[in-house]
Amino acid sequence: MAERPRSGGPLKATAAGTRQPSLTDVAGVAGVSHMTVSRVINGTGPVRPETRARVLAAIEELGYRPNSAARALVTGRTGTLGVVALESNLYGPASTLYGIENAAREAGYAITISSVSRPGRSSIADAVENLRRQAVEGIIVIAPHVTAGRALEAAPADFPVVAVGGGEAAPVPVISVDQRDGARRATEHLLALGHRTVWHIAGPEDWLEARDRELGWRETLERHGVGVPRVIRGDWSSRSGYEAGRSLAKEKDLDAVFAGNDQMALGLLRAFAEAGISVPRDVRVAGFDDVPEAAYFTPPLTTVRQDFIEVGRRTFGLLAGRMDGGDRHARALVVPELIVRESTGPR
Amino acid sequence: MAERPRSGGPLKATAAGTRQPSLTDVAGVAGVSHMTVSRVINGTGPVRPETRARVLAAIEELGYRPNSAARALVTGRTGTLGVVALESNLYGPASTLYGIENAAREAGYAITISSVSRPGRSSIADAVENLRRQAVEGIIVIAPHVTAGRALEAAPADFPVVAVGGGEAAPVPVISVDQRDGARRATEHLLALGHRTVWHIAGPEDWLEARDRELGWRETLERHGVGVPRVIRGDWSSRSGYEAGRSLAKEKDLDAVFAGNDQMALGLLRAFAEAGISVPRDVRVAGFDDVPEAAYFTPPLTTVRQDFIEVGRRTFGLLAGRMDGGDRHARALVVPELIVRESTGPR
DNA sequence: CCCGTGGGTGTTATCGCTAACACTAACTCC
DNA sequence: GGAGTTAGTGTTAGCGATAACACCCACGGG
Numbered sequence: 119m120a121e122r123p124r125s126g127g128p129l130k131a132t133a134a135g136t137r138q139p140s141l142t143d144v145a146g147v148a149g150v151s152h153m154t155v156s157r158v159i160n161g162t163g164p165v166r167p168e169t170r171a172r173v174l175a176a177i178e179e180l181g182y183r184p185n186s187a188a189r190a191l192v193t194g195r196t197g198t199l200g201v202v203a204l205e206s207n208l209y210g211p212a213s214t215l216y217g218i219e220n221a222a223r224e225a226g227y228a229i230t231i232s233s234v235s236r237p238g239r240s241s242i243a244d245a246v247e248n249l250r251r252q253a254v255e256g257i258i259v260i261a262p263h264v265t266a267g268r269a270l271e272a273a274p275a276d277f278p279v280v281a282v283g284g285g286e287a288a289p290v291p292v293i294s295v296d297q298r299d300g301a302r303r304a305t306e307h308l309l310a311l312g313h314r315t316v317w318h319i320a321g322p323e324d325w326l327e328a329r330d331r332e333l334g335w336r337e338t339l340e341r342h343g344v345g346v347p348r349v350i351r352g353d354w355s356s357r358s359g360y361e362a363g364r365s366l367a368k369e370k371d372l373d374a375v376f377a378g379n380d381q382m383a384l385g386l387l388r389a390f391a392e393a394g395i396s397v398p399r400d401v402r403v404a405g406f407d408d409v410p411e412a413a414y415f416t417p418p419l420t421t422v423r424q425d426f427i428e429v430g431r432r433t434f435g436l437l438a439g440r441m442d443g444g445d446r447h448a449r450a451l452v453v454p455e456l457i458v459r460e461s462t463g464p465r
Numbered sequence: 466m467a468e469r470p471r472s473g474g475p476l477k478a479t480a481a482g483t484r485q486p487s488l489t490d491v492a493g494v495a496g497v498s499h500m501t502v503s504r505v506i507n508g509t510g511p512v513r514p515e516t517r518a519r520v521l522a523a524i525e526e527l528g529y530r531p532n533s534a535a536r537a538l539v540t541g542r543t544g545t546l547g548v549v550a551l552e553s554n555l556y557g558p559a560s561t562l563y564g565i566e567n568a569a570r571e572a573g574y575a576i577t578i579s580s581v582s583r584p585g586r587s588s589i590a591d592a593v594e595n596l597r598r599q600a601v602e603g604i605i606v607i608a609p610h611v612t613a614g615r616a617l618e619a620a621p622a623d624f625p626v627v628a629v630g631g632g633e634a635a636p637v638p639v640i641s642v643d644q645r646d647g648a649r650r651a652t653e654h655l656l657a658l659g660h661r662t663v664w665h666i667a668g669p670e671d672w673l674e675a676r677d678r679e680l681g682w683r684e685t686l687e688r689h690g691v692g693v694p695r696v697i698r699g700d701w702s703s704r705s706g707y708e709a710g711r712s713l714a715k716e717k718d719l720d721a722v723f724a725g726n727d728q729m730a731l732g733l734l735r736a737f738a739e740a741g742i743s744v745p746r747d748v749r750v751a752g753f754d755d756v757p758e759a760a761y762f763t764p765p766l767t768t769v770r771q772d773f774i775e776v777g778r779r780t781f782g783l784l785a786g787r788m789d790g791g792d793r794h795a796r797a798l799v800v801p802e803l804i805v806r807e808s809t810g811p812r
Numbered sequence: 813c814c815c816g817t818g819g820g821t822g823t824t825a826t827c828g829c830t831a832a833c834a835c836t837a838a839c840t841c842c
Numbered sequence: 843g844g845a846g847t848t849a850g851t852g853t854t855a856g857c858g859a860t861a862a863c864a865c866c867c868a869c870g871g872g
Contacts, residue, residue, distance in 0.1 A: 232566075
């Protein structure tokens with residue numbers, strides 16, 4: 119039935135041993151030239167309705183699927199974007215990834231991921247190089263680290279790279295949530311409740327988000343002219359929050375704590391519970407992120423909500439702009455929101 | 466410096482307006498034919514050491530990067546695998562994804578993801594088709610749903626697809642954690658503590674994991690000849706666990722609950738705390754998954770640990786086998802482990 | 813001394829697609 | 843009525859890589 123004027127025998131077999139049909143095969147079945155088929159598929163150039171119908175029928179009959187490699191070769195466009203993601207189950211990065219994927223898919227792009235187990239200048243550079251070998255058209259780096267920022271300082275000017283939440287100084291567009299503002303809101307909320315000061319459990323030093331939250335907290339305390347307690351440092355994990363809580367429990371004058379994220383706040387709550395410290399009666403606690411579970415902690419956690427889906431969407435927007443020749447120094451800021459729950463409730 | 470015997474002017478510009486160098490460009494600089502360059506890059510065929518050195522120097526000088534589309538066109542291999550992932554922050558699927566990505570990267574494959582917001586027969590089929598248009602060499606479906614299984618029933622025999630945790634009946638290799646066994650362990654653990662029976666908060670009906678956990682729970686109760694309470698159904702979220710807890714709190718004779726996952730267990734703990742029910746003193750509670758936070762719940766949660774990274778790794782292995790012509794009916798089972806904590810501790 | 817045998821290299825033919833242009837027929841316009 | 847247009851289609855020439863084969867040369871063996 120199908121004549122194959124040009125394509126040879128069953129070369130380049132799939133598992134089943136049959137060649138995928140090509141444009142030429144479809145053209146043969148439809149009785150037109152391969153160009154007409156191409157025009158039908160891409161909607162370029164005019165085609166008579168009945169011809170189009172014949173072509174579509176032939177496509178259907180053969181189960182034709184365009185060869186993306188051939189198309190990419192001639193157009194120079196792969197329709198693929200790369201995402202460098204931190205290999206973690208942290209709520210933020212994972213959600214951001216989905217936001218990006220959604221926006222990209224709507225715009226007709228596919229997403230290839232390259233994960234990085236521990237962030238570092240060279241590992242991120244490796245991941246970027248890895249993606250460039252995949253011929254992605256642009257890259258999004260979700261790695262809000264100081265080191266990530268440094269890795270991006272060397273970002274080539276002729277290739278579109280954008281960063282999420284990091285690399286302030288890097289010559290790439292950056293989108294981030296206003297961490298300082300979020301920390302300020304949480305801290306002010308606690309101060310407004312009448313506490314003398316607010317303790318802080320910070321995230322890892324090499325995370326920009328951790329730095330910014332700490333900065334926002336510190337600034338707020340200073341602006342209010344209250345003493346700044348020593349910073350306790352965690353690593354985002356509940357475990358580290360728990361350890362911080364154990365050490366804080368010995369502290370007298372403790373009445374308000376702002377944890378760098380919700381997981382650490384959870385560990386903190388646990389440690390306080392074990393030490394017989396009641397939240398919010400003895401100490402008030404706030405977190406950051408608003409993970410879906412935060413409303414069900416014991417007690418429900420006051421926290422700062424970040425709209426990660428929005429972050430993902432805007433990240434894609436920034437990359438699209440950059441690919442279109444946009445500014446390397448574009449910045450976008452998403453404003454977080456304070457969610458008040460029982461952990462800072464009335465006593 | 467570089468002569469371009471064949472390649473024309475600066476066509477197909479990148480953002481900066483310069484053509485990417487091609488094999489021919491490298492060949493020109495190194496003073497050899499493009500085939501020699503190809504041989505150096507791929508290690509096919511013999512090349513004199515000094516020639517190789519010249520070629521490598523030229524590659525370095527031009528910043529040459531092989532064109533993957535051209536290579537894919539001629540070899541018929543794209544070196545890319547597709548993953549259909551559920552768009553959720555559920556701990557399991559996200560971790561599995563990283564396990565897959567790691568194993569795939571080690572084997573030289575890139576991963577393209579296509580996310581699905583709500584699982585369903587057609588949405589999964591769409592995602593699969595979407596990936597096939599990207600010319601992936603194989604597809605992994607992480608969507609442990611009944612509907613996913615049905616979507617895969619139509620999986621073509623000539624294209625490698627594997628499923629994670631779903632589609633028992635589908636003609637594709639499946640890897641899953643032994644949910645029934647995990648549920649049995651948790652239930653038996655609770656029964657062994659002397660409870661008359663164990664209540665269960667199940668996950669959504671269309672999740673195979675939910676079904677299997679429920680089945681394992683029910684079987685165990687029956688084997689021990691104890692009464693089977695009515696099943697309360699949740700949707701994996703803490704909120705649904707909380708609601709289940711509110712309704713359970715009214716129940717008398719309540720002394721042990723096995724929640725279908727850790728998030729629901731968290732909601733349950735919250736509802737019990739509000740109702741003045743003490744865990745484990747009044748009621749003992751177990752969960753499933755062992756999310757990193759489970760050890761810091763109030764109280765720390767007894768749960769069933771699944772090794773998702775291992776699942777990811779073995780999933781890739783199964784796909785690799787299938788791409789190599791392996792069996793469509795391969796199965797792999799990962800055994801979960803019971804982690805005992807205070808929520809089922811001594812009273 | 814000639815032939816076979818590799819090492820080392822080049823030439824040519826695709827892969828499946830789109831860009832660019834050529835061509836025909838019908839139709840508009842003055 | 844001849845010169846543009848425009849719709850509709852075909853032909854040809856690449857894109858940048860690998861496959862297949864051709865070729866030359868240095869060797870070793872009969």
